[in-house]
Every structure is written in C-alpha cells, then in structure tokens.
Amino acid sequence: MNQSSNSQVSAPGSVVSLGGGLIGVASAAYLSQDGWQVTVIDRGTIGGACSFGNCGLVCPSHVLPLTEPGALKSAFKALMTPTAPFRIKPRLDPSMWSWMLSFARRCNTRDMLSAAHAIQPLLASSMDEYQRMFSSGEFDCEWEKRGLLFAYQTRAALNGYDDTNRLLAETFNEPATKLDADATIAMEPALKPGIAGGWYYEHDGHLRPDRLMQAWRAQLSSRGVTFIEQCELRDFAGDGKLARQAQTSSGGLKADRFLIATGAWTPKLDRLIGRHIPIEPGKGYSITMPRPKCCPRIPLIFPEHRVAVTPMQTGYRLGSIMEFAGYDETIRPERLDLLRQGASHYLHEPHCEPELQTWFGWRPMTYDSLPIIGRVPRFDNVWLAAGHNMLGLTMAPATGKLVAELFAGRTPHLDPKPYGLERL
Numbered sequence: 001m002n003q004s005s006n007s008q009v010s011a012p013g014s015v016v017s018l019g020g021g022l023i024g025v026a027s028a029a030y031l032s033q034d035g036w037q038v039t040v041i042d043r044g045t046i047g048g049a050c051s052f053g054n055c056g057l058v059c060p061s062h063v064l065p066l067t068e069p070g071a072l073k074s075a076f077k078a079l080m081t082p083t084a085p086f087r088i089k090p091r092l093d094p095s096m097w098s099w100m101l102s103f104a105r106r107c108n109t110r111d112m113l114s115a116a117h118a119i120q121p122l123l124a125s126s127m128d129e130y131q132r133m134f135s136s137g138e139f140d141c142e143w144e145k146r147g148l149l150f151a152y153q154t155r156a157a158l159n160g161y162d163d164t165n166r167l168l169a170e171t172f173n174e175p176a177t178k179l180d181a182d183a184t185i186a187m188e189p190a191l192k193p194g195i196a197g198g199w200y201y202e203h204d205g206h207l208r209p210d211r212l213m214q215a216w217r218a219q220l221s222s223r224g225v226t227f228i229e230q231c232e233l234r235d236f237a238g239d240g241k242l243a244r245q246a247q248t249s250s251g252g253l254k255a256d257r258f259l260i261a262t263g264a265w266t267p268k269l270d271r272l273i274g275r276h277i278p279i280e281p282g283k284g285y286s287i288t289m290p291r292p293k294c295c296p297r298i299p300l301i302f303p304e305h306r307v308a309v310t311p312m313q314t315g316y317r318l319g320s321i322m323e324f325a326g327y328d329e330t331i332r333p334e335r336l337d338l339l340r341q342g343a344s345h346y347l348h349e350p351h352c353e354p355e356l357q358t359w360f361g362w363r364p365m366t367y368d369s370l371p372i373i374g375r376v377p378r379f380d381n382v383w384l385a386a387g388h389n390m391l392g393l394t395m396a397p398a399t400g401k402l403v404a405e406l407f408a409g410r411t412p413h414l415d416p417k418p419y420g421l422e423r424l
Contacts, residue, residue, distance in 0.1 A: 012036045013256035015407070016246050018233050020046035022209075022392050023385050024261035025216050026400030032223050034404050039253060040220075041231040041246075043265070047213030050263060050392060053286045053359035055308045055319040056209045057299055058130060058394050060123040061148060061201035063172050064164070065115040065369030066389070067106040085306035085338055089325040095267070096324065099280045102367040113171070115369050118418035119391075120172055122371070122398045125414060129397035130205070138219055141212035142313040148204035149188055149298045150176070151346055155196040157304050165199065176201050190296040192348055206299045208312045209393060233262075236272060236379065243379045257407060258382045264362035266386040274378030278424055279387050281327055281362035285335050286319035288357040292349040305342030315356070318343055322363075331360050365389050366424070373402060373419040383407070384421060 012035035017024045020042030028038045040046065088100075106115070134143045152158035162178075169175035176199040184198035185191050217227060231250040236243040236258070246253045262269060264281040295316060300309040310317040318339040323332075336358055343350035366372065366387040376382045385403055388395050398414065405412040 012408075014254070015039070015257045015259060016041065016253050016255040017259045017261055018246060019259075019261035019263065019386075020044075020227065020229070021049055021051040021261065021263050022047075022213070022396040023263070023388060023399055024259070025051075025213065025220070026396040027259055027261060027385060027403040028220055028225050028400075029216060030400040030404035031407060032220060032225050034408055036257075036407070037224070038220075039226040039228065039255070041228040041233070041248060041250075041253070043230070043232040045229050046217055046227050047210060050284070050361035050363055051213055052210050053288070053319070053357070053361055054209050054284070054393055055286065055299075055310045055317060056206050056312065056393065057148065057308065057310065058127060058205040058207065059148060059201075059391070060120075060127045060394070061168075061174055061176070061204050062391060062394065063116050063120045063123065063168060063174055065112055065119060067103060067108075067115060067367075067369055068112050069107055069109055071107045072104055085321050085342070087323045087325070089323065089328075091326065093326060095276070095278075096280055096326070099278055099367050102278065106368055111368070116172065118370050120174075121414045122395045123391070125398035125401065126395055127203070127205070129401060133397070139212065139215040141215050142208040143205060144207070144313075145203075145205040146298045147200055147202040148206075148301065149184070149201075150199040150301050150303055151184060151188075151191060152196045152198060153194075153302075153304050153345055158196040158198070161199055161303075174201075188296055188298050188300065190294050190347055190349070191300075192346060195346060204299070206310055206312070208314065233260075233269065233272070236382065238379060241378075241380045243382050256381065258379075259403060260376065260382065260384045261386060263386055263388075263392070264364040266364065266384070272378065273376045273382075273384065275376075275421075277372065277384070277386070277421075278367055279372075280324060280365045280367075282365040282390070283321075283323040283325055283328065284319065284361055284363055284390075285321045285331070285339060286317050286357075286359045287336060287339055287351075287355055288315050288317045288359070289352050289355050291316045292352040294347075294349040296347070300346070302342055302346055305338075305345065307339055307342035309343060309347070316352070318351070327362070331358055363390050364392070368423075370423075371395060371399065371419050372421050372424070373399060373406075373416060374421050376421070
C-alpha cells in the first residue's frame with residue numbers, strides 16, 4: 001500500500017461506514033474529526049455483537065498472536081475434547097479447514113514474532129488514544145487503569161510463563177512482575193488460598209464496553225454523524241472501479257468513500273469485496289452480574305482455564321472461551337458452565353445472582369492474528385477494516401486513526417503494510 005505525502009491531502013467528502021461496532025464507530029470518530037460527513041449503518045444495533053459483551057480489557061500486554069509454537073497442540077486437544085475451553089466443532093466446511101491449515105503453518109517462532117511486531121504498534125497507539133480521549137471527561141465508560149493480573153493454579157504453569165515474559169521484556173519492552181502466592185493474594189484478596197502465584201501487567205486498563213459505545217455514539221451524533229440501525233448492506237452500485245452507492249435494506253446510500261467494518265460477518269460479503277476474506281467467527285461467551293461482596297479490584301485472567309474476570313464499577317463479568325462452530329447462534333449452557341467453574345477454582349466469590357445477562361459474540365479471527373486494513377479489490381474507494389481477532393476493543397482507536405489518515409492521504413502514524421489484504 002502506497003503512503004502519500006502530507007502535501008497530497010484529499011478534500012473531505014462523504015463516507016458510509018458499513019458496520020456499527022467498535023471499529024466502525026472508532027473510524028467514524030476520526031473521519032468526522034477530519035471533516036468527513038459520516039453515516040454509520042449496522043445490520044443490527046449500533047454497538048451490538050462483540051462490541052457489547054466483551055470483557056472490556058484494554059491490553060497493551062497482549063502482544064503475542066495466537067499462532068505460538070504450542071498452539072497446534074492446543075488445537076488438536078480441542079478436536080479431541082468437546083468440553084475444552086478452546087473448542088473446534090468438526091464440520092464439513094472447506095473454508096474453515098483452509099483457515100486452520102494456514103493457521104497451523106504460522107505456528108512457529110518466526111511468524112509469531114513477525115505478527116507480534118505488527119500487533120504492538122496498534123496496541124500502543126490505541127492506549128495513547130484512549131488516555132487522551134478519557135482525559136477530556138466526555139466519556140463516562142467506567143475507565144480504570146489498574147493493570148491485569150494473570151493467576152495460576154499450578155506452579156508448573158506459573159513458571160512456564162518465564163520464557164514468554166523474557167521474550168516480551170527483551171523484545172517488546174512489555175515485562176510483567178512475577179508474584180508468589182502470598183504476594184498475588186496480597187495484591188488481589190478476592191483470590192482464594194492455594195494458588196501458585198501470578199504475573200502482573202501494570203499498564204493495562206479496563207472499561208465497560210457498552211458504556212463506551214453509548215458515549216461515543218452520543219458524542220458523534222452531536223458532531224453530525226448519522227446512525228442507521230437494522231440496515232443491511234446488499235450490494236454496491238458504481239461505475240467501473242468506483243462505488244457510488246451502497247444498496248441496503250433501507251434504500252440507497254450515496255457517498256464518496258465506503259468503509260466495510262463488519263467484523264466476523266465480513267466473509268458473507270466476499271462477492272461485494274471481490275475476493276474471499278479469510279476470517280473465521282470465533283465464538284466467545286460472557287456472563288454479567290452484579291458485583292459480588294468479595295469483588296476483585298484488578299481484572300484477572302486464569303490462563304489454565306481460559307477465563308477472564310472484569311470488575312466493572314456497575315457490574316461484574318466472567319468471559320472468554322473460544323469456540324470455532326461457524327455462525328451457530330445458540331448459547332450453549334455447558335460453555336457458560338465452563339466460565340463459572342473456571343472462576344470457582346480461584347475466587348472466594350466467583351459468581352453471584354442474579355445473572356443479568358448471558359451473552360455470546362463472534363470474534364473476527366484471521367489466521368495470522370492481524371487485522372485487515374486496506375482497499376478492497378473490487379473498488380478503489382471501498383476500504384476494509386476487520387479481522388481484529390480478540391483485540392477489537394484494544395485496537396479500535398488506532399485503527400480508526402489509521403483509516404482516517406489513509407482516507408485523507410496523510411502519512412500514517414503506523415506503517416499500514418502489515419495489515420494489507422494483499423498479504424493473505
């Protein structure tokens with residue numbers, strides 16, 4: 001993807017953002033700030049899907065991709081163990097198995113490090129942008145920067161993270177603090193005795209994602225951004241390589257530029273984009289409830305059980321799990337039980353009533369763990385920003401800023417080449 005000089009800045013015009021999740025709304029924020037007239041549409045509700053029920057973690061610590069050298073072993077176990085937190089549902093789906101093969105080929109140290117070097121700039125940029133946003137006082141989204149604590153049940157798993165921490169510290173300047181059992185419980189008294197210890201990342205933050213989306217929408221509406229819900233993209237009408245109109249279930253929407261930010265639904269638009277987009281829906285679950293009496297102060301991850309715990313100011317959420325089951329819309333009770341049971345190994349009060357919401361959403365998973373940001377093959381004025389895997393919340397501001405820079409022809413603050421569609 002060519003980078004233009006600052007002297008070649010395009011005059012703002014109109015943009016339709018197709019997708020009202022975190023990426024679509026973040027892009028709308030930076031585009032409208034540049035003076036573009038922006039309309040955001042969504043096939044459901046603005047801020048629904050994974051932008052609504054995720055764990056709300058903003059994690060500059062999550063530098064490493066899923067394609068780690070040991071990931072193949074985990075994938076094989078997932079095929080053999082239906083009750084594992086990471087599950088692959090066997091099915092006759094050539095697209096999924098092609099994705100899995102491409103994923104397997106990247107489970108090596110060289111590709112892992114290459115992806116990590118592309119992931120980190122997005123994480124760092126987004127954290128800077130979030131802190132700037134929240135310092136204004138315009139966003140009432142329960143933002144707190146208390147860090148992130150990984151708690152381990154066994155000493156083998158705790159010590160097994162030594163090499164990963166060394167890599168993160170030496171190569172990416174993202175070290176964690178190793179804590180023994182007593183120090184871990186002293187840091188987070190909601191943890192039960194008997195754990196082996198923990199690793200603490202002090203620079204991570206958390207928020208309530210639905211409140212973020214509400215605040216962002218309100219701010220953008222006041223700037224003149226238009227939001228249209230229950231509006232599904234059906235096709236583009238155009239002249240040659242230029243799209244002139246998005247044809248939707250609510251009628252035609254004319255614009256100078258279009259952004260496809262449809263997350264896990266993007267492969268459903270392959271015909272409109274002009275090629276297959278290798279994104280698989282990775283199903284995640286969460287349970288939201290009131291804060292328990294013995295509520296954690298710090299967000300927690302239990303790597304051995306793949307459960308995350310987010311203590312929000314007005315609620316408490318258990319989340320995570322990964323299930324490759326296609327676009328299956330059922331909420332499987334046994335998957336929710338894995339969240340409850342996993343948390344019960346670590347916390348004095350892992351769960352409380354009433355359960356205010358049980359939720360699932362599809363994460364847009366690419367086989368190299370990198371998002372796709374760039375022009376689509378079919379049109380010169382249609383762009384794609386999707387495939388943010390499990391880090392959509394963390395990467396959203398940096399992605400929106402990058403989209404706005406590319407639309408305007410400014411020199412991007414990040415090198416966009418690693419995220420281009422051409423790599424896939």
